[in-house]
Amino acid sequence: MIMINKIANFLLLILTLTAHYIGIAQKGDPNIIIIYVDDLGYGDIGVNGAIGVKTPNVDYLAKNGLNFTDAHSSASTCTPSRYSLLTGEYAFRNNAAILEGDAPLIIDTNKETLPALLQKAGYTTGVVGKWHLGLGRGKIDWNKRVSPGPKEVGFDYSFLIPATGDRTPCIFLENQEVVGLDLSDPITVSYGTRIDGYPIGREHPELLKMHTDPYHQGAIINGISRIGFMDGGKKALWVDEDFPFVLTKKANAFIEENKEDKFFLYFSLHDIHQPRVANIKFVESSTMGPRGDVIAQMDWCVGQITEQLKKVNLLHNTLIVFTSDNGPILDDGYLDYATELLGTHKPGGPYRGTKYSVYEAGTRMPTIVHWPKKVKPGTSSALISQVDLYASLADLVNQKPVKGAAPDSKNLINTWLGKTEKGRDFLLEESxxxxxxxxxxxxxxxxxxxxxxxxxxxxxxxxxxxxxxxxxxxxxxxxxxxxxxxxxxxxxxxxxxxxxxxxx
Structure with a gap:
């Protein structure tokens, strides 16, 4: 009996110390998660007036957080916005533009990035999802570790769609190595020069799940033709319909593995970018066809992250920023009847413009900040830009960017946290x-x-x-x-x- 009591007391001590340790983490700097959706318009979520699709998980964040009505990505296209988010620098200063799938890394590894700054503050950093910022320095050998990449710009862990879903290579990279690669079936990727390998969309339309414009008629993978050509890597090929499950599983695993330490997760969803191929779980979950269905799919992914944070008792002290990289687009290369099935839904809300456009809907993003410990629920009309997250988060974690870093980022942490509605005096919109x-x-x-x-x-x-x-x-x-x-x-x-x- 004495021995049993000693064991019980020991276990109680361990549980107490564990709870205390997690409590300390929650009392200090918050965990930080940026949920970065692709091509989601201001009006594409329920709280901003979506019609024909429900987004209960995003709406939950808005109801219990701060919903911004005048928040902007730095640009109306994907690569430039992602570049600015992670560097605090306008993309035009580095001639950052939409990249091919085999483009070199466009972030200077000698410059401090947002994840690198957070590493200095003691954060474990991870990126899961769409990358589209280039990899390597020249012609990429996909059959060995690809470098430089996320590790070299401040991410401790990475699980990537290397570019985006409409471009080759159609494989995942984990910590910059192809997942499931069979070296006896090496991967070759080409842009411009045709290579023998997977069938070509323009030559084999009978193999396609959906038809495309002339720009997306390269290699056919999973019944979808892409930009670029590809050969090899058959066992490593992704299945588009599995994206929501693969990516949320990796994101939640990162949260689980780092639940006792503070972490930064850049969760970069592929949805709702084309090709829009919803998993059967979400097919016909909207009245708008594939585009609406992948909005519902995106919302499910958001819910999975929220539930994981609840499970590990970290939702209260996790700063979640939910937003998008650029405005909505109906026809972006694949025939999925997004225009015909739109109904009365307005992807950009009351605003003019789209992806690729300088008008407001090109950069005015759905943006929600959720942090129950610090952020009171409500709405903010402050004029803010994603380029300012760098300097703002630096202030939050008491880190000063190194000289020359984040030249265009302004410290507006009090605005992001809803303590003031004072935003930018001027805000640049790149297109x-x-x-x-x-x-x-x-x-x-x-x-x-x-x-x-x-x-x-x-x-x-x-x-x-x-x-x-x-x-x-x-x-x-x-x-x-x-x-x-x-x-x-x-x-x-x-x-x-x-x-x-x-x-x-």
């Missing part, structure tokens, strides 16, 4: 031209150029005009009335600021 916000004023830089065919084919208006464009979003959220002639002093002020930013 194929530039936009600038000042309060409710919106300035668009002139661009006398014909719209490229690949953009016009997507029924997108990028905002190219010979003349200046000026809109008052307060009474014209759809940017339909150009008032630049009536407010020359506003135009002059915003042009001056634009020049200042671009020449910095």
């Amino acid at each position: 194929y031209t530039f936009g600038l916000r000042m309060g409710n004023w919106k300035y668009v830089q002139p661009k006398d150029q014909q719209v490229p065919k690949w953009i016009s084919d997507k029924f997108v208006d990028p905002g190219f005009r010979k003349e200046v464009q000026l809109f008052n979003l307060d009474n014209d959220p759809s940017e339909s009335l150009n008032v630049y002639k009536e407010f020359p002093e506003i135009v002059a002020k915003m042009e001056k600021e634009m020049i200042k930013i671009l020449k910095k």
Whole structure:
């Protein structure tokens, strides 16, 4: 009996110390998770007026967190936004543009990144999901560890879709090595020059699950033709329908493995980017066809993360930032009847524009901050940009960026946490031209150029005009009335600021 009591007391001590240890972690810096959705528009979630699809898990975060109505990605396309988020630098300063699947890493490994800064603050850092920031330095050998990559820019752990779902290679990388690779079946990837390997979409339409535009008629993997060519790696190929389960499993495993220490997770979903191939679990879960179904699928993934945090008792002290990389797009290369099945749903909410566009819906993102310990539920109309997360989170964890890091990032941590609605005085919107916000004023830089065919084919208006464009979003959220002639002093002020930013 004495021995049993000693064992019981010992176990009780262990449980007490464990609870105390976790409690200390929760009392200090929060865990940080950025849930980065792809191509999700401002109006694509329930709390912002979605019609035809339900997003209960995202709405839960909004109900119990802070929902921003004027928060922006730095650009209206994916690679530039991701670059700015992780570096605190506008993408145009590094000529960052949408990358092919075999492009080299565009983040300078000599510069401090957001994850590297958080490492200094004692965080374990991880990225799960879409990368699309390039890998390696030259021609990539996919049959050995690919470097440089996430590890070299501050991530302790990585599980990647190397580029995006519509591009080869169609494999996962874990810690920069191909998952499930059989070296007797080596991987070769090519862009531009055709290689023998998987069937080609333009030659074998009978093998396709969905038809595509001329730009997506390369290698057919899982019944879907992609940009680029590929050979080998048969055992390593992904199945698009498994994305939500594979990615959430890896993200939740990262949370489980690091639950007793503070961690930073960049959870970069593939949804709702094309090709939109919902798992059977989510097919017909909306009235909008595949695009609506993958919104529901995305919402399920968000719920899985929330439930995992509850399970390990960390939801209370985890700062979750839910947002998107750029505005919505209906037709982006694959025929899935997104336009025809849209109904009365408005992907960009009341705002004009899309992905690839300088107008508001191109960068005005659904953005929710959830941190029960510190953030009171509500709505904020503050003007903020994702480029500011770097400096803001640095302040939160009491770390100063090294000299030269995050040149465009502003410390607005009190705004992100809802302590003030004071946001940016000026906010840059990058596209194929530039936009600038000042309060409710919106300035668009002139661009006398014909719209490229690949953009016009997507029924997108990028905002190219010979003349200046000026809109008052307060009474014209759809940017339909150009008032630049009536407010020359506003135009002059915003042009001056634009020049200042671009020449910095």
